[in-house]
Amino acid sequence: MSVEDAGNQSSQHRIDSIIDKYNLYVNPGLSKLMQFAGFGDVEESTLGTVLRTASGAEFLDFVGGYGVFTLGHRHPKVVDAVHRQLDRQPLSTRTFFNEPQAVLAEKLAQITPGNLQYSFFSNSGAEAVESALKIARIATGKTDFISMEGSYHGKTMGSLALTGREKYRTPFLPMMPGVSFVPFNDVGATAEAITEHTAAIIVEPVQGEGGIIVPDTGYLSGLRNLCTERGILLIADEIQSGLARTGAMFAVDHESVVPDIMCLAKALGGGVMPIGATISTEAIWQAAFGANPLIHTSTFGGNPLACAAGIAALQVIQEEGLCALAAIRGDQLITGLRRVQESMKGSLLAVRGKGLMIGVEFMQKDVAEITINAMARRGIIAAYTLNNPKVIRFEPPLIVSTEEVERCILAFGESVVEAAAMLEGMEDN
Ligand SMILES: Cc1ncc(COP(=O)(O)O)c(C=O)c1O
Structure with a gap:
């Protein structure tokens, strides 16, 4: 076994053991939900808009702690x-x-x-x-x-x-x-x-x-x-x-x-x-x-x-003029998400928001859930809103860059296509 393989194996062992502890001592239902959403990893460190996990993966945080990480992580x-x-x-x-x-x-x-x-x-x-x-x-x-x-x-x-x-x-x-x-x-x-x-x-x-x-x-x-x-x-x-x-x-x-x-x-x-x-x-x-x-x-x-x-x-x-940044990047993000909506008329009901508090409403809750998972696989963290699981919210840190916003829009577009195709395939069977 190579040194790298041994390292991967030991970090996977650590992740499994932490998930086991959630199952046994924290909240098994929540643990299942997190894994289903594509978050079966462990947060290791954060900086700015980026979260690193125990397996060595890197994510752009477009949930922003539901409003907590307005300044980014560890400003x-x-x-x-x-x-x-x-x-x-x-x-x-x-x-x-x-x-x-x-x-x-x-x-x-x-x-x-x-x-x-x-x-x-x-x-x-x-x-x-x-x-x-x-x-x-x-x-x-x-x-x-x-x-x-x-x-x-x-x-x-x-x-x-x-x-x-x-x-x-x-x-x-x-x-x-x-x-x-x-x-x-x-x-x-x-x-x-x-x-x-x-x-x-x-x-x-x-x-x-x-x-x-x-x-x-x-x-x-x-x-x-x-x-x-x-x-x-x-x-x-x-x-x-x-x-x-x-x-x-x-x-x-x-x-x-x-x-x-x-x-x-x-x-x-x-x-x-x-x-x-x-x-x-x-x-x-x-x-x-x-x-x-x-x-x-x-x-x-x-x-x-x-x-x-x-x-x-x-x-x-x-x-840092974060109010102005929220308005500028918010316009960029909402415009990009609306482009995706245009191209995916059957799946997305609405794109709405103000500044960098943006939601995308799906026709079906299942497509929203699969989209979140598919975005996670593309290195972007998104989440649905608690009272309405048909809505994926985007609330990134206000310091997010234009390039990062573009990455999110691209990943979202690809993920919606993937989710819609996957669900169609399931319905056909
Ligand atoms: C508008 C609003 N009020 C109150 C709360 C509750 O805050 P906490 O979870 O810190 O108790 C939240 C949390 O999401 C919220 O969004």
């Missing part, structure tokens, strides 16, 4: 900021003041629209939404929420109660009461659902897991006006769409809409640390925390490491 400025903080103080005692938390909160107040000013920090998107729910309830003294069909706000009990997909909710009934769902992109239906108990409306400015759905111009400002007129709060869940992803710092900025509460997570950690943030106005903060500043807390929320990553991430987004 040197974020890594350096985290290293420096790690060497000084990774977690705070929470007795004294913590500088990174103060600085990040100030920066968020500067870049978020209107009079959003105060930040509560947590560790994930779902927690950022949980915090928004509690803040909205205590600030308004009302109990109920209106959410959108097809929405995704997380899977903790509170955020799940707002998530518009029965499949995830039904096994956990009864949910938190007082949540009604209305069609996305329909201000009239939302108005009809408001009652005297409604505390807030929660909306993703671009629906992510629902299948990358961009609402009509005027929808978000319509919701804003409705909330103002009826005295209820507007919560913008920008966890996936925020921080330059759609070509603006926040997706609500496209319509100059100022929500009462904004939720952030994913990209805020610069692709290096987990962090969530719930940001609101002075008046709402006073109503929520005025009587009891400890009414809502988190042990790890606002920790120095995560906040150091957040500060560096915001700096990089501005210094």
Whole structure:
């Protein structure tokens, strides 16, 4: 056996053993799903837009952690900021003041629209939404929420109660009461659902897991006006769409809409640390925390490491002009994907998106699944959206190059052809 063969054999042995451990100790069903999608390998290292696996394969990351890797993987400025903080103080005692938390909160107040000013920090998107729910309830003294069909706000009990997909909710009934769902992109239906108990409306400015759905111009400002007129709060869940992803710092900025509460997570950690943030106005903060500043807390929320990553991430987004890059590369990608759609009329229903938050809707879920697998074999990572498996989403790091976008379009075109042919062959048999 050659040295190379022996090396391959030992790395395959390692991969098999890790997959076995997933089967035995993590989640066997998930393990099967990952292998079916063509991801039966182990992540070894990442840099920029590239992921390397234990078998030595290289992939271009066009999923981007569903919005986490906006700056790319291991951006040197974020890594350096985290290293420096790690060497000084990774977690705070929470007795004294913590500088990174103060600085990040100030920066968020500067870049978020209107009079959003105060930040509560947590560790994930779902927690950022949980915090928004509690803040909205205590600030308004009302109990109920209106959410959108097809929405995704997380899977903790509170955020799940707002998530518009029965499949995830039904096994956990009864949910938190007082949540009604209305069609996305329909201000009239939302108005009809408001009652005297409604505390807030929660909306993703671009629906992510629902299948990358961009609402009509005027929808978000319509919701804003409705909330103002009826005295209820507007919560913008920008966890996936925020921080330059759609070509603006926040997706609500496209319509100059100022929500009462904004939720952030994913990209805020610069692709290096987990962090969530719930940001609101002075008046709402006073109503929520005025009587009891400890009414809502988190042990790890606002920790120095995560906040150091957040500060560096915001700096990089501005210094590297990532909003503009998202718009330019987004145009290139959507144009290329539409070319493929034209040539494959029978398979692809729609190509849509904003900036580098793009979805392709297939006629059939099976073709989408096989396409993802075929793209993986061509060295491109893609994924479907959680609430709509007929949609493959493209959310690469915003630093992706024009050449890499072209590679993705080419691989996508070839993969759709392959998937359609494979399914036709199966139907013929
Ligand atoms: C819009 C939106 N809100 C909330 C969440 C939940 O975030 P997390 O998975 O970090 O809890 C997600 C995750 O995909 C999301 O896309």
